Amino acid sequence: MVHKEECDDLFVKSGKEKPETFERKQAEYRDLSKKFINTKSDYSKQFSHIYSARLTELREALIPRVKAKWENILIVKLADLEKLENQQCIIIGTLYKHQQWKPSILRELSEEHQLSASCSKPNYCSEKDQPFLEDEMLRIKLVGEQVDIKQIITGVVCAVLGNENSDGTFLVKDWCFPGCAPKESLKEYTSQKRLVLVSGLNLSNNCESLGISLFVEWLCGMAGNITMQKDNTFIVRLIIAGNTVKNNDTSQTSTSKELGEVIKFVDMFLSNLATCCSVTLMPGEHDPSNAMLPQRPFHPCLLPKSSRLESFKSTTNPWVGKIEGRVIIGSSGQSIQDIVKVTGETDISPIEWLEKSLLWRHICPTAPDTLLVCPYYEKDLFIMETCPDIYFVGNTDKFETKLWKGDENQIVRLISVPRFDTTQTAVIVNLDNLDTQYISFSNI
Amino acid sequence: MIMESLPEYLETVAGYIFDDDKLVTYKWLSKELEVHVNVAKQILWEFWQKYKEKKQFECVFLLMGHLHDNGMRVEIVKEKNLSTAKEKYSKIIAKHVYSLQKTLPETQLLGLAEDGDVKFSGIKCIENNERNDEEMHIFRWGAASREIESASHEKVQSSISEASERKATSPEEKQVANKKNADRKGFDNLFGKAGNKQKNSSASSNADKVEVDSSNHKRGTSRNGSAEKKKSTQKGGLSSFLELGKNQTKTSADSLNKDKSTNSLDKDKCANSSDTEKSANFLTKEATEENVLKTDLKQIQSMKDFEEKISKSDGKQKQKVRSRKRNRSKETNNAVKKRKRIAIQSDSSNSEPSDNENESELDLPLSPESSPAFLKKRSISPPQVKHENGKRKVLRIVDKTFEEDGFLVTKKVHVYESCSEEEPEITEPKNEKKIVSESHSEVKGKKNTKQTTLMNFFKKS
Structure with a gap:
């Protein structure tokens, strides 16, 4: 009998032994995102401090690269451009794309008072967008064939080679970005341990889907046979990248009471998972956390059952952590979504922007321009100080992954983690060789 | 299997x-x-x-x-x-x-x-240890919250112990303090460290209040009391009121309690000292009250003796009484006596014959309950005088009792009262009956006047 054979491994061989249970492997875990919680945010400060801090820090990183790339060409400040009389030179500054349709409080206000027609656009782009480069004092318009307005992202620090035109614009000949941050240390990884990444569980209207319950059964070692359960003990941690509670703002209609019910369910769900697997929970755009980046961890009182478990870690968004020596940086998706809105380009997948942001050395360059962020004034927290091993973004439309290799032997696993509620997909990453595969739980 | x-x-x-x-x-x-x-x-x-x-x-x-x-x-x-x-x-x-x-x-x-x-399930996780309550507390509220919590706890406890040393153990007070503290705890923690500091200070001030209360009730140190009484006008309000009144009678408004008490002590000495000493020993009430009593002694000996008895018995009662509410009502009763006494005393300072007192006694029954805007002459110390329509008017502070939201509220009011230079003693009681329009009102403290009962008491005597 075919079935019989297939199911044989379920059977306890002697019939007298106790059924086997396996112990989940443990992994060294460090949360490095303390800086997102501990840094004081003074809301009376201006946002310009972020830009100047960002420029100061990334200029340091740019100068050696610029010198290596273009050798002996002079680096000048924008204020000194006049003196050069259209000579070729290098300017370092922050890109700024003037966009008519980017979020503006004044426009919101005038729409509210019906002074202007409201229009909802999928992105901030228009025909009139203009690229600028600005340093601490001045800005200059960028022109030339090398300038692709779609590729200009506000907030990115870069060096530009070219010369000033007589009309006061800057003719761009070449670009240079800070590049990926150097790797802390190169070492051998031998652990067979794995991570599971998931995002957009959207439990508010997804709590009874079969996908969710299959996912839990799979992760907790209920489903499958003994071999599979044994294999799953190597999954050391589950990272939930945002939008666990809900996935959109349409639930504005739902009352806070309903939200409370949902959070109770989320607590149950997470405590269930956490009894069987270590869990790291990041808040997302639509979760009950602060709207400004960095989003703070869910308060322990919000999830009383889960918080009791030591295996459950509530953390920030974006998040930086270290598991078994692997540096992991991830966000719940806002950073990349906003970049996509700024460019208006739909053909470029999130994974490419993820790669670019690695080269920009910045997790979310569009903050504070179009992305809400706390007005830090001493330091820009979102600059990547070290090169991650795994760099992921949550709440994307589909699963994608790429193994990125840098000039300085950096190897980074880029992952776009799809929304679970639409794709029923989770991602498994092997911490040993950074192999990544998806696992879907649908039966469609 | x-x-x-x-x-x-x-x-x-x-x-x-x-x-x-x-x-x-x-x-x-x-x-x-x-x-x-x-x-x-x-x-x-x-x-x-x-x-x-x-x-x-x-x-x-x-x-x-x-x-x-x-x-x-x-x-x-x-x-x-x-x-x-x-x-x-x-x-x-x-x-x-x-x-x-x-x-x-x-x-x-x-x-x-x-x-x-x-x-x-087929997989066990050994990392899923549960945090115990203490760990949870630290986890929820941060490590800082714990220290602060214990600190504030200590503070309150110490204040309570102080209070109990002074035999001012009214359990409800304690409970209230504790409760407040407990509430505060939760609240503090929510808002973190910064909040805590504030809360702590409020805790200490609260503790102060408890102390003040106790000292007001039981301690004989008028100095201590007077310094703090003004802070807690509601609790020790009556005594402070007395002091104020007294101050005005004897010295200028800013005269220190110290002076006053020494004054009164001096007076005590020249009066029959045995009685006063005795009273000083026995009285567990506020010193001011004693002082008042003492000064009274000089003028109306019989009254004083009587009052002493009352106060003694009151003191005893107080010790027995546990409930704060009742304590308070006692207090007011006492205060009523005091007030009356002061009225007498102030009169006496003007060398007023004792028959005047009878008049005031007679006046009193128709006081607060009957007339809502009842005025009582309070003090006359350095009387400010002005002349109006050829009449001499004296600025006085009078008690005005209003009925407000079902409560009797007494305020101190400056009023110009017409009086004849020749016989101010006689005019005073009349003024009490008159309802004088208030020219300038100044809120000094809340008072509860239940004079009638006390007056009745005196009448019987």
């Missing part, structure tokens, strides 16, 4: 499926029968093998395997679709019975099935 009890299990499952019409998933079964999930799967498998020919029911399988594009997939398929479903996979890792039921129109419905219990 499992195989032995298998027939029983199968019977149970048959009952669930055919009799109860249940959706029997392996996870539910493992929870229900309290067996390992793999055993539950085995039971279902055996059941399926045994009955699939005989009975009409549906079996749903769980398939898990690698797909052709390096992905993995976990899905649930009905038995009839099994072969087509398998084509998707390059390799099937696991396949087992997911559930058995009479009918299943849609596999998605299995999402509604009850969750299994993780403790019967």
